Amino acid sequence: MYKDIDWNDVIKKEAKGNNESDLGEVQEVSNGIILTQRGIGNKEIFSLPQYKVENYDGKVLTFAVSEEEAINKFMKTFHAN
16 A cells, blocks of 8 residues: 555655554655654654555555554654753
8 A cells, every 4th residue: 555655745744553643744754764753842753664654545644553652663752952
């Protein structure tokens, strides 16, 4: 499924995981990795593998990951000063 997606179109679109979990907004797609960001002050960046994409409906990019898996395996946190 994910190979049929126009990856330029997903930039600035909403990203969700299983059970509608919020994975932020897509920032970049590069070399099989999709970077998403959520939060304003303390930013959480997710570096999600492209092969985990389950669906794209033109508005929301859905990943086959739980929020727990996303946090434990794919998240980096940046704290505002």
